[in-house]
Amino acid sequence: xxxxxxxxxxxxxxxxxxxxxxxxxxxxxxxxxxxxxxxxxxxxxxxxxxxxxxxxxxxxxxxxxxxxxxxxxxxxxxxxxxxxxxxxxxxxxxxxxxxxxxxxxxxxxxxxxxxxxxxxxxxxxxxxxxxxxxxxxxxxxxxxxxxxxxxxxxxxxxxxxxxxxxxxxxxxxxxxxxxxxxxxxxxxxxxxxxxxxxxxxxxxxxxxxxxxxxxxxxxxxxxxxxxxxxxxxxxxxxxxxxxxxxxxxxxxxxxxxxxxxxxxxxxxxxxxxxxxxxxxxxxxxxxxxxxxxxxxxxxxxxxxxxxxxxxxxxxxxxxxxxxxxxxxxx
Ligand SMILES: NC(=O)c1ccc[n+]([C@@H]2O[C@H](COP(=O)([O-])OP(=O)(O)OC[C@H]3O[C@@H](n4cnc5c(N)ncnc54)[C@H](O)[C@@H]3O)[C@@H](O)[C@H]2O)c1
Numbered sequence: 001x002x003x004x005x006x007x008x009x010x011x012x013x014x015x016x017x018x019x020x021x022x023x024x025x026x027x028x029x030x031x032x033x034x035x036x037x038x039x040x041x042x043x044x045x046x047x048x049x050x051x052x053x054x055x056x057x058x059x060x061x062x063x064x065x066x067x068x069x070x071x072x073x074x075x076x077x078x079x080x081x082x083x084x085x086x087x088x089x090x091x092x093x094x095x096x097x098x099x100x101x102x103x104x105x106x107x108x109x110x111x112x113x114x115x116x117x118x119x120x121x122x123x124x125x126x127x128x129x130x131x132x133x134x135x136x137x138x139x140x141x142x143x144x145x146x147x148x149x150x151x152x153x154x155x156x157x158x159x160x161x162x163x164x165x166x167x168x169x170x171x172x173x174x175x176x177x178x179x180x181x182x183x184x185x186x187x188x189x190x191x192x193x194x195x196x197x198x199x200x201x202x203x204x205x206x207x208x209x210x211x212x213x214x215x216x217x218x219x220x221x222x223x224x225x226x227x228x229x230x231x232x233x234x235x236x237x238x239x240x241x242x243x244x245x246x247x248x249x250x251x252x253x254x255x256x257x258x259x260x261x262x263x264x265x266x267x268x269x270x271x272x273x274x275x276x277x278x279x280x281x282x283x284x285x286x287x288x289x290x291x292x293x294x295x296x297x298x299x300x301x302x303x304x305x306x307x308x309x310x311x312x313x314x315x316x317x318x319x320x321x322x323x324x325x326x327x328x329x330x
Pocket of ligand 1: 034053075120193194
């Protein structure tokens with residue numbers, strides 16, 4: 001029986017994705033650096049504690065399973081990557097290279113292209129002072145990232161494209177089927193982010209729901225694209241399910257709404273009037289955010305595999321996030 005491997009299973013996206021895949025009847029193998037969360041293990045056929053940098057562990061997993069798809073999400077995020085660029089490179093690049101080797105081996109063993117679905121980020125963009133941040137950027141512009149995380153993501157995008165489309169394969173070898181989403185900041189009602197530079201959106205919400213003060217590390221006027229986790233997971237499974245013949249690209253932008261930190265604060269305050277949210281800018285993190293676009297153009301995803309977010313800004317907070325975080329912390 002073919003299975004689906006999810007790396008970084010304990011992460012924010014992993015939690016939501018595993019539940020969604022399990023609800024669709026998939027047989028899931030989970031991999032994370034730490035023991036798989038007890039809340040997830042019931043949804044997984046098997047789980048492994050292991051490091052994507054460890055090629056032996058991945059080889060062992062590959063010997064025991066046949067994967068039709070691998071969702072590769074194990075990663076160090078942007079702020080963590082700036083704290084330790086060498087570790088970020090090891091995990092985000094070398095670890096991804098190992099996962100690509102696993103996908104190639106699986107394609108060969110199965111005689112069919114194994115899908116490798118990779119979660120990239122708007123961190124691949126790198127705007128400089130004076131560049132216009134307001135225009136929605138296509139997948140091919142301003143690819144001059146300013147963080148180790150963004151550089152790592154961009155390289156893995158290129159590596160995936162190479163092994164999927166260009167690598168001169170040996171007689172009988174089957175290429176991988178690489179598919180990649182560039183996500184904006186993600187907001188979940190279930191899990192709290194750590195180590196990302198778009199974390200201020202979800203952190204504001206979770207702090208307000210718990211009655212805790214929050215000091216936002218970017219300016220009130222900072223505008224970035226965001227998406228709720230439900231839409232992010234829907235995008236991942238929809239891209240994975242699209243027929244290969246419909247896809248003309250390997251890397252797709254997806255986005256839902258583009259809002260300022262001040263607009264997020266104002267919407268949260270309509271439900272949590274006592275919320276104590278103030279702005280104390282971190283120069284380093286503001287500089288990272290200032291290198292990212294205020295919006296991205298996701299028209300190829302819409303045209304080629306029918307991407308469309310279900311949640312606008314207001315709907316996301318009023319109908320989904322606020323009721324769920326209220327229930328979670330009440
Ligand atoms: N959350 C976002 O806003 C966002 C936005 C854009 C892209 N992404 C990307 O989506 C993916 C998942 O993001 P997330 O928010 O779930 O991240 P997360 O930090 O919540 O989870 C990452 C998981 O990877 C695991 N991990 C880290 N190093 C590992 C290693 N060496 N071997 C095995 N596992 C390891 C961690 O234990 C963690 O469970 C990442 O690749 C991230 O770059 C996330």
